[in-house]
Every structure is written in C-alpha cells, then in structure tokens.
Amino acid sequence: MAFESIDGKQVPKTSFKVYRDGGLVDLSYDDVFKGKRVVVFSLPGAYTPTCSSTHLPRYNELANAIKKEGVDEIYVLSVNDAFVMDAWIQDQNAEDIHVLPDGNGEFSKGIGLLVDKSDIGFGSRTWRYSMVVNDGVVEKSFIEPDKPGDPFEVSDADTMLKYLNPKAKAPEAIALFTRPGCPHCHRAKELLTEKGHKYNEIILGKDTSNQALFAITGQTKVPQIFINGELIGGRDKLEELYASK
The missing domain is CATH 3.40.30.10 (Glutaredoxin)
Structure with a gap:
C-alpha cells in the first residue's frame, strides 16, 4: 500500500x-x-x-x-x-x-x-x-x-x-590524492577553496596507499586531482585550468 x-x-x-x-x-x-x-x-x-x-x-x-x-x-x-x-x-x-x-x-x-x-x-x-x-x-x-x-x-x-530549480547546475565533483606535509597539496586545496569548491581529500598512508595511487593515476607524485571523473593532474595543471576559465 x-x-x-x-x-x-x-x-x-x-x-x-x-x-x-x-x-x-x-x-x-x-x-x-x-x-x-x-x-x-x-x-x-x-x-x-x-x-x-x-x-x-x-x-x-x-x-x-x-x-x-x-x-x-x-x-x-x-x-x-x-x-x-x-x-x-x-x-x-x-x-x-x-x-x-x-x-x-x-x-x-x-x-x-x-x-x-x-x-x-x-x-x-x-x-x-x-x-x-x-x-x-x-x-x-x-x-x-x-x-x-x-x-x-x-x-x-x-x-x-x-x-x-530545474535549471540549477550541480557543482563539480572533485577528489584529490594528497600526502601529509606536501606544500603542493596545500596550495591545491587553497586554490579549490578560493574558487568556492568542495573536494574529497584522499590521504596517502591514511585513506589509501602509494600503490593504489599509481594503479589509479599512473603517477607517484601528489597531488593528483580528479574533476568529474577526469584526471587533471597536479597543482600546476589545476592552476592552468582555472587560469584558462
């Protein structure tokens, strides 16, 4: 019923x-x-x-x-x-x-x-x-x-x-792999915050391993940033992306 x-x-x-x-x-x-x-x-x-x-x-x-x-x-x-x-x-x-x-x-x-x-x-x-x-x-x-x-x-x-609002646009889904003490990770998170974006942080050694990072991204350096399922890359690539918008 x-x-x-x-x-x-x-x-x-x-x-x-x-x-x-x-x-x-x-x-x-x-x-x-x-x-x-x-x-x-x-x-x-x-x-x-x-x-x-x-x-x-x-x-x-x-x-x-x-x-x-x-x-x-x-x-x-x-x-x-x-x-x-x-x-x-x-x-x-x-x-x-x-x-x-x-x-x-x-x-x-x-x-x-x-x-x-x-x-x-x-x-x-x-x-x-x-x-x-x-x-x-x-x-x-x-x-x-x-x-x-x-x-x-x-x-x-x-x-x-x-x-x-039928015309409302959902925000971008953002995730990034980071490592404690990484200055480039810190800057990437600052930039995302400055742009008003929420993000999911995956911390190496806590949430996952270096091996998992390489298996997913083919990279060993951090940060590695995904937006809407697409691998953007590191901090420099993120800055380039926002500079082009």
Whole structure:
C-alpha cells in the first residue's frame, strides 16, 4: 500500500534532543521550522549502507547549491539518539547538514511515516523520504515507494535540487590524492577553496596507499586531482585550468 501524500501537511510540533557542547539540549519546533524554508531528508538509520554511502554524502555535496534556491537549512532526520547522529555527521564530515535525532519516533509517527523494521532488528524506524518545509508546512515531499527492502529512488539530493530549480547546475565533483606535509597539496586545496569548491581529500598512508595511487593515476607524485571523473593532474595543471576559465 502506497503512503499517503504529506504535501500541504503541518509537520508535528515536536522537539529534538541534540548533542552540543558536551551535553543534550532541546531543539524546538520553532528553532527548526518557524519562519524558515528548510529541506529535511529522512533515512532509516545512521551508519547504514545507503544512508552513509549515498544519501547523506550527496546532500552535503549539493548543500550550497540547494541553499542558493531559497533554502535556509538542510536537516537529516533518523530514529537514532543524539550521540549516534552527532558521531555519524562528524565521521561523514557533513559540515553543511544539521541533525534531527527522532529518538522516540515522535516526529516520524506524527507525520505518518514511522514503519516497523522489526524483521531486521531495527524496531520502529522512519521511512526514507525528503521534503521542503515552508514555515512548518510541507511544500513538497518525495516519499520512496512502498517496496521490500530499502528503496532509494526519489528522495535523493539531485531530485531535490531539480525540484527547487530545474535549471540549477550541480557543482563539480572533485577528489584529490594528497600526502601529509606536501606544500603542493596545500596550495591545491587553497586554490579549490578560493574558487568556492568542495573536494574529497584522499590521504596517502591514511585513506589509501602509494600503490593504489599509481594503479589509479599512473603517477607517484601528489597531488593528483580528479574533476568529474577526469584526471587533471597536479597543482600546476589545476592552476592552468582555472587560469584558462
């Protein structure tokens, strides 16, 4: 049975326990929703596969593009406690996403999207969905179809950005291999930051090995920079690229 639409629905006036400055504090309905236009995406659990590999990372990558379309904040909601949600966000380096720990499932139940996942040992969890909430009212929602397993078809960040602005352009996907203490790596990261780009840093000796770098790029020197899947090269090549634009 398909879930009922929540478009036009007032979101539950619940509060959330969040972890800040070494303790738990209340984040009220007004703090999150009153007088604001926010994006909320909801997922079954922190540290679960799709949530960690795709759902959260892509929202973090597109956060600036989404906010440019009249969005004040972006929140991720899950039926997890505040400590788990805070640790997960830090592990994911998702600095542009705020958490809504719905530990007791009150918000999810109130909006009609609390589901029973007891068959896989999860208990009650929220269904996967995303929504734009304008001053506490759901402007638009994208609820995953009621299928077995964990469908992930419509609540993604790219679908949300397309709704907000069909002509919006997603930012370039940038990754670079670096080594601690490398001055050329430092300059490359500075340049990317100056240009307003986010990037994923892969640190040799921590995240991967020199052998992996050579296998992927055919190079042993760092940095090695990829943009949208294309190997650009090192710092000098990056500077040449931006000088030509």
